[in-house]
Amino acid sequence: MAAIEGAFSFSVASVVEDVLQQHGNRPRGLDFDARRAEEAAFRRYEAASWLRRLVGVVVAKDLPAEPSEEEFRIGLRSGIILCNALNKIQQGAVQKVVESPLDSALIPDGAALSAYQYFENVRNFLVAMEEMGVPTFEASDLEQGGKSSRVVNCVLALKSYCEWKQAGGNGVWKFGGNVKPATSGKQFVRKNSEPFMGSLSRNVSADEKSLNSVCLDKDIDKKPCTSLSTLVRAVLSDRKPEEVPNLVESLLSKVMEEFEHHVSGKSELKKANNSGDFNISHGNKSLLKPCSQNVQNAAISNRDGILEKNQIYDKGTQSRFMKQKIVVDQQQKDIKVLKHTLCATKSGMQYMQMKFHEEFHNLGLHIHGLAHAASGYHRVLEENRKLYNQVQDLKGNIRVYCRVRPFLPGQYNQLSTVGHVEEGTITINTLSKNGKGQKSFSFNKVFGPLATQEEVFSDTRPLVRSVLDGYNVCIFAYGQTGSGKTFTMTGPNNLTESSQGVNYRALGDLFLLAEQRKDTFFYEVSVQMIEIYNEQVRDLLTSDGLNKRLEIRNSSQTGLSVPDASLVHVSSTSDVIDLMNIGQRNRSVGATALNDRSSRSHSCLTVHVQGKDLTSGNILRGCMHLVDLAGSERVDKSEVTGDRLREAQHINKSLSALGDVISSLAQRNSHVPYRNSKLTQLLQDSLGGQAKTLMFVHISPEPDATGETISTLKFAERVATVELGAARVNKESSDVKELREQVASLKAALARKDGEPAYIQQKPSGSPCSAQLSPFQPTLNAKNVFPSPNGMRKPMEDVGNIEVRSDSPLRQKKPTMDLDELLGNSPTWPPFSNHDQKNVDDDREVGPGEWVDKLMVNKQDPNGVESPLMSWNLNVPEKPCGLFPANNRFDVSGIDDLDELDAGTSDSSEPDLLWQFNNSKLGSFSNGISPNVEKALAKPAKSPELRTMIPKLGPSPLRKAVNGAGQGHASQQRIAKPTSVIKRKMGSRK
């Protein structure tokens, strides 16, 4: 029976029950319900233990090995165990298993989240089972008690499917049991015994049975069979023997009926599924007998139900499929559209890329062109700047750099008076009657408030360096008090390397360059430091310097304007720093509480450079004045008294003298009033000579200084227009030459009288110079002595700050006829080393006629020929009848005020002299002396004594001087004074 039951998978117990009911006597003592429950429990245990085995106890922790129906339901309610089991059998059958983070037992049934998760899992499980063709249950079966039998059936069907797969099952697995497909199993279940029959009749397929037989060793598998035979035996045991055959017959026929019903149901199902063969493992059609109408009807209705279900299922699937197809079609269409769009976008992008490249290329070309134009523009600008500077150089203009001081700490919230600063232009915001205005000024360079000391110096460097090439250089700082003059020239009080001013940097640069040139030149650098306070010149390098009054001598042969000031040899920047510290200390000694000396005095650091050319032996001399002027502001004299008033007067005097000199030079006046102040005297060589001059004009940014700022800038603009003589040199040179020739004629006349060599006496009428040159040409390098024809500013080597070799005749002719020098007994500069000291000593020994040398050195013959003066010098000086006393001194008795004399004799500039000269109508004179010369030469001398001497100048006095030992001092003066005057005039053009 058990075999039959197993083979045909329907419930024999229910058949027996039916039969007994038909026979009207239900077996006593038989508890069918208990049996059904027992059977259901066995099946549940089987399902549970299979699940536990399959998914592991850990995953199936909520599922006991032998669960009650409630435990079984709750254990599987989350769907996790089911899904995991299914995935174990068919990987990926349930794509996503929602694992509940909480123990499902702890979650209240009504918890929305867990309910949703369970539902998700269970639904996914059921769908997958459906797709596999495995009988399923309804999700609600897990939610309500009493329906777990269908779940058990489903699990056991899955188990059967698993075993089929494990046994190498291929193709489509066919379920052999008469279990309803997915949703409702009611058609297959008898109404009156649903719970029991559910557990007995469903899912016990032949396959399952066979699989069950595999597990025969387990008691659980034997129990249904055992209980069935026990049931039959129990039923038959209390029957009378005559009842047994009937009972058995009806029992068998009932079994057959059930069997046929089962078979026909299967076949219907098979047909409905178009599967062709009905899977009956041990089925044998010959065994089938005609079924009763009921069974057939049931089977038909069952089949219809299946078909209907299948149709519904198919329809659902189809509609789902259709929907999916529509979606897929739509998506494909979309993809096509997208592809098209992508293509269009791609080609658009390519086009744009191409265009971009094209434009980029064009832009590159454009930028290249612009860059080229810009560099060209910059080149042109640079070229312009160079040309401008060259023109300035050619014209000999004073360079003017303007520097704007930044606001000092605590002033930052003020509005600057400086509107705009460009390369060479500065615009000042002004306040006028008409409201706000602007005024622009142009200079060689303008440094804004942010300019560093290094930047300022870098534009000054070339000028400084030319000192080593033998130029005279003057750099002076101008501006009102507190505008930053000292800052630029020296630096701030707390000096650092980066804040060092022009003075330190200039000296540092000189040493650096001297070092670089040491293979070709030997340089010696010496320094003087003076201040002009209240029109008194004081030495800042000696402690008692403030008490000693020094004199300024522009024509000093030594090249020292203030020969009496200490001249200290320096060989390094640190030497300079030490010296400047001494200078600053000495300067501050003179300061009082009321009077900051730096604001009230002019200070001047003068650097003297002497360089010896190691190959030619030539000596270059250059000097550089670095001047920090007193504050330029106009002092209202009514507001100050006493010392302050005196200071103000002196400052005003010296600065207005500077202004006068500048404007005289700017207007090319014949008279330039250098002598009106010590300052202009000091700067005479730099302002009117062939020096390179740079003025730093400083302005403050404060609005209340606008008035001073404007007047400062106006002054500076006037300074910028001044031409330093180069243009005048050409013109003046020819005149000077003429003068020289006339003097030479005088000399020749003298010589003739004294039986001088024939070449002197035979002076050609046309050119007095040319006839006298030849004998000296071998010993005199005229090229180094005479000015170049174009009159351009030249290195001192060319224009006069040069000494030729010590053995040169020129070297021996040192001018000492300057009045100041004659009177001042000035020290020799520079303190050269031994071999040079000899030359210096030689210089001292040179006596009469030295002025000629000075004249020669400073003014060269444009034709490059030797001047007749030279020949005169070479022949005359050592004669006992010398024109000048050997001690180089005039008899100046009767000239009380040296300043007066000085001013009288050298107040005029060279143009002044020339003007006088032109007016004197020099041209022809008999006996080598023109009356005009007398006039011209006599004019500058203020002393009546000197003036009375001039008319006597001529052959006779000279002759007297040469011949007559009795010619006293006076006659020497008569000659000397005019020549001295000439020399001074020439010397002033140095």
Ligand SMILES: Nc1ncnc2c1ncn2[C@@H]1O[C@H](COP(=O)(O)OP(=O)(O)OP(=O)(O)O)[C@@H](O)[C@H]1O
């Ligand atoms: N370019 C600058 N950058 C920073 N500070 C500056 C600058 N120029 C000047 N100063 C500062 O301004 C103040 C006045 O400057 P400085 O003493 O150089 O003026 P000055 O014109 O020399 O005055 P005086 O006429 O009294 O000598 C100082 O404190 C100085 O450090």
